[in-house]
Amino acid sequence: MRKIDIFDTTLRDGEQSAGINLNTAEKIEIAKQLERLGVSIIEAGFPAASPGDFEAVNKIAKTVKNSIVTGLARCVKSDIDATWEAIKEAEQPHIHVFLATSPIHMEYKLKKSPDQVVEQAVEAVKYAKKLFPLVQWSAEDGFRSDREFLVRIIEKVIEAGATTINVPDTVGYASPQEYGELFKFLRENVHGSEKVKFSAHCHDDLGMAVANSIAAIQNGADQVECTINGIGERAGNASLEEIGVAMHIRNDFYQVETGLNLKEIKRTSQLVSRLTGVVIQPNKAVVGKNAFAHESGIHQDGVLKNKETYEIISPELVGEAEVPLVLGKHSGRAAFRDRAEKMGFDLSDEKLNKAFQEFKKLADRKKEITEVDLMTLLTEQQVSVEDVPLFELKSVQVSYGTENIPTATASVVTPEGELKTLAATGSGSVEAICNTLEQLVNGTVNILDFRVKSVSKGRDALGEAVVNLRYNGYTSTGRDASQDVLEATAKAYLNAINRHLIQESIRGKQTAEV
Ligand code: KIV
Ligand code: ZN
Numbered sequence: 126m127r128k129i130d131i132f133d134t135t136l137r138d139g140e141q142s143a144g145i146n147l148n149t150a151e152k153i154e155i156a157k158q159l160e161r162l163g164v165s166i167i168e169a170g171f172p173a174a175s176p177g178d179f180e181a182v183n184k185i186a187k188t189v190k191n192s193i194v195t196g197l198a199r200c201v202k203s204d205i206d207a208t209w210e211a212i213k214e215a216e217q218p219h220i221h222v223f224l225a226t227s228p229i230h231m232e233y234k235l236k237k238s239p240d241q242v243v244e245q246a247v248e249a250v251k252y253a254k255k256l257f258p259l260v261q262w263s264a265e266d267g268f269r270s271d272r273e274f275l276v277r278i279i280e281k282v283i284e285a286g287a288t289t290i291n292v293p294d295t296v297g298y299a300s301p302q303e304y305g306e307l308f309k310f311l312r313e314n315v316h317g318s319e320k321v322k323f324s325a326h327c328h329d330d331l332g333m334a335v336a337n338s339i340a341a342i343q344n345g346a347d348q349v350e351c352t353i354n355g356i357g358e359r360a361g362n363a364s365l366e367e368i369g370v371a372m373h374i375r376n377d378f379y380q381v382e383t384g385l386n387l388k389e390i391k392r393t394s395q396l397v398s399r400l401t402g403v404v405i406q407p408n409k410a411v412v413g414k415n416a417f418a419h420e421s422g423i424h425q426d427g428v429l430k431n432k433e434t435y436e437i438i439s440p441e442l443v444g445e446a447e448v449p450l451v452l453g454k455h456s457g458r459a460a461f462r463d464r465a466e467k468m469g470f471d472l473s474d475e476k477l478n479k480a481f482q483e484f485k486k487l488a489d490r491k492k493e494i495t496e497v498d499l500m501t502l503l504t505e506q507q508v509s510v511e512d513v514p515l516f517e518l519k520s521v522q523v524s525y526g527t528e529n530i531p532t533a534t535a536s537v538v539t540p541e542g543e544l545k546t547l548a549a550t551g552s553g554s555v556e557a558i559c560n561t562l563e564q565l566v567n568g569t570v571n572i573l574d575f576r577v578k579s580v581s582k583g584r585d586a587l588g589e590a591v592v593n594l595r596y597n598g599y600t601s602t603g604r605d606a607s608q609d610v611l612e613a614t615a616k617a618y619l620n621a622i623n624r625h626l627i628q629e630s631i632r633g634k635q636t637a638e639v
Contacts, residue, residue, distance in 0.1 A: 127381045129372065130165035130348040131365060132324065135397060136181070137168040137197055138362050139352035144402065144574065144593050144602055148627050150508040151400045152181040153188055155353075158393050160192045161469060163386040164365070165348070168221060171197040172211040173204040177628055179211050186215035193259065195219040200249030209256045220253050221291075222246075223263035226270040226278060243278050247285045254286030261324065267292035268299045268307065276314050283317040289348065290321050294337055297330025297360060305340030312345040324348035327363045329355060334363035339371065342381060353397040354405055354412060366390045366411045366443070374438060390443035395497070396504065402591040402602045404576060411443060452499070454488035468496075470503045473511075480506040490585070490608050497581045501589075501606045513630045514540035515623040516566060521615040523554045533557035535615060537565045540626065558615050566622050571595040577610045590617040601625040 136152050139145070147155070152169065159167050169185040170178040186194045194215045198204035200222050212218045224246045225235055231242055246262065253260045262282045264270060279290050292311065294304055308325070312318050325341030325348070327334040338349045355364035369385045376382070394412040398405050407415045417440045419425050427434035440446050452464055461481050465472060472480065483502050488494055519536040534548040535558065547564050551557035555575065563570045574593035579586040588610035593602045603621025607613040 127347075129342055129346075129381045129383050130322070130324075131163075131369065131383050131385060132166040132168065132195075132348050132350040133159050133164040133352065133365060134168040134326075134350050134362065135159070135352040135356065135365075136185075137170050138350075138358060139356040139397075139401070140170070141358050142356050142361070142401075142403065144600070145356070146600070146602055146624065146628070147181075147400060148508070148510065148624055149177065149181045149184060150510060153184055154504065154508050155393075155397060155400060156185040156189050156194075157469070158389070158396050159353075160189050161386065162389040162393050163384050164192050165384065166193045166195055166219065168195050168197060168350075173198060173207040179207060182208075182211040183214075186212045186218075190216055193217050193219045195221050195259075195261065197221045197223065198249075198253075200224040200245050202249075202252060205249065205253050205256070212257075217259060218257045219259035219261065220257045221261045221263065222249050222253055223265050223291075224249070225265040226275060227266035228271065229269070230266045239274055243281055246278055247281050250282045250285035250287050259289070260287050261289035261291055262287040263291035263293060263324075263326065265293060266295040268294040268304060269296070272307075272310060275311065279311065279315050280317060283315070283321055288321055289324055290315075291324035291326050291348075291350065293326035293350075294328060294334075295326075297328035297334060299327070299333065299337050301333060301336040301340035304337040305344040308341045308344040308346050322347040324350060325363075326350040328358065329360040329362065332360075334361070335367045335371070338363040338368055339379070342372075342379065353393055354403065354409070356397070356401060356403050364410070366394060370411050370438060370443065373442070387442055388444040391445045392500070395500070399501065399504065399589070399604065400508065402576075402593065402604050404578065404591075411438065417445060452484070452488075452494065454485065456488075464499070465503055468500065468503065470507055472503070472506055475511070476506040476509065479509075487587070487608065491587075492585055493583070495581045498587055501580050501587060505606070510623075510627050513623075513627050514542070515626055516540060516619045518612075518615050518619050519544065521558065521561075521612060523557060523611050525554045525557075531557040533561045533615075535561045535565060537562070537619070539565075554611055555614055558611060559618060562615065562618050562622075566596070566619070568597045568622075570622075573600065575614070577613065580606050588613050590614040592617040592621050594618070594621050596622055596625050599625050599628075601628075 169182040172179040172182045182196045196208040196212050198208045208220050323346045325338045325346045327337040351363040351365040355361040372383050407413050419428050424435045480502050517538040521535045523533045525531045530550045531554045532550045536546040538544050549560035551560045572594050576591045580589050587606045589606040590613035591604045601621040601624045603617045605613045605616035605620050
């Protein structure tokens with residue numbers, strides 16, 4: 126069975142999607158979950174891009190042990206140096222350097238001749254190889270590049286020390302047949318191709334990312350780059366979960382193995398959706414809420430007689446089945462801690478206490494607490510930041526009636542420790558809350574996007590709110606889950622403001638260190 130390495134780029138290409146801004150704690154949480162999922166390589170970020178990115182890549186490189194951690198760099202010395210500083214303590218330091226090779230990118234974006242591009246790529250790979258044992262080089266917009274030129278530059282970077290060659294379909298233009306043929310062509314025509322791994326990286330502009338990645342695998346690619354839930358630039362990247370499950374279910378046909386622990390798929394997908402605020406479409410393959418739902422009578426009848434009539438993937442395979450939760454409102458702190466540890470959470474005493482208090486509050490109000498509810502509470506605590514003074518919602522009250530002007534009153538503790546209470550009206554309850562909080566956070570706030578959804582099932586399910594806003598010129602996304610969606614909205618709003626304050630504090634610290 127041929128081994129295919131799964132290279133996850135949720136934290137780099139995925140994080141580049143519009144409206145996503147993860148903080149370091151959240152990125153670490155996702156990286157730890159990707160490690161549990163068994164991905165071969167985690168692309169943790171672009172260290173030279175910002176101090177926040179550098180910090181996250183550095184912490185992930187020190188935390189993750191069972192997956193290789195890499196960082197993206199342009200073919201420039203300062204990027205490679207920054208990546209080395211961020212990654213050097215990783216178990217197996219790996220760098221991903223890239224340079225565009227298509228005529229349109231070379232002429233208009235880089236303003237360089239093909240010869241100059243070859244020279245820059247070779248210089249960068251040679252320099253990176255002095256520091257890193259593992260050097261991946263990417264031909265950005267590789268699919269739209271001239272084939273003879275691709276062969277020439279790839280041969281040169283292999284000679285310079287590259288260990289993996291990635292040939293992306295950066296703009297999602299390829300068809301599966303063409304992209305597969307490109308890998309076959311490169312394997313057969315690049316001198317030295319047997320010394321390196323070939324990697325596929327596909328975008329989903331024409332909805333072909335997964336099919337193209339699989340075509341590359343069938344034609345000799347040893348690695349595929351993908352993201353959880355397919356998030357990424359524009360229409361996104363290839364979905365990790367779709368590739369992983371396809372390779373497993375149709376193993377008879379593809380004859381490859383990925384080393385993924387498929388039982389962690391659902392949890393990883395939910396975590397990424399919750400932390401990024403990117404909602405999963407209900408009919409999304411493998412992880413959508415309807416992926417295993419049989420609606421029509423004929424289908425239900427068939428499934429009752431024999432599941433295999435309409436079910437090719439069992440929900441249990443991807444960890445979808447609800448694990449019964451034995452914790453209830455009478456459970457003690459020790460049982461709660463034990464459960465949290467079994468679920469893979471490693472919380473400080475203070476954070477565990479906070480999570481326990483939230484759990485007790487929820488248990489008083491909700492009949493049945495599910496594994497998903499618990500995961501939501503624990504994740505919120507795990508990724509919360511302790512050392513930056515932030516806004517805290519003490520209470521919110523909304524007065525609404527079809528004949529009244531909606532009014533919200535909120536009490537908030539400011540980062541300076543002052544308790545402030547204000548009220549404002551709006552054309553609806555949500556607007557009234559936003560108008561009240563805007564006065565309390567001292568700044569101009571524009572709401573760019575707002576969504577609410579239920580976390581688990583039933584009328585008493587937790588409600589999750591996601592607020593994407595612009596605060597004093599910066600875009601930030603916040604989220605929170607509460608039993609009441611208006612409370613969740615107020616908390617998600619403040620969460621977005623707080624995330625901006627955390628980013629500012631990281632920027633401030635980095636400047637002070639320099
Ligand atoms: O899509 C792309 O070409 C990329 C490269 C940086 C690998 O993301
Ligand atoms: Zn990409």
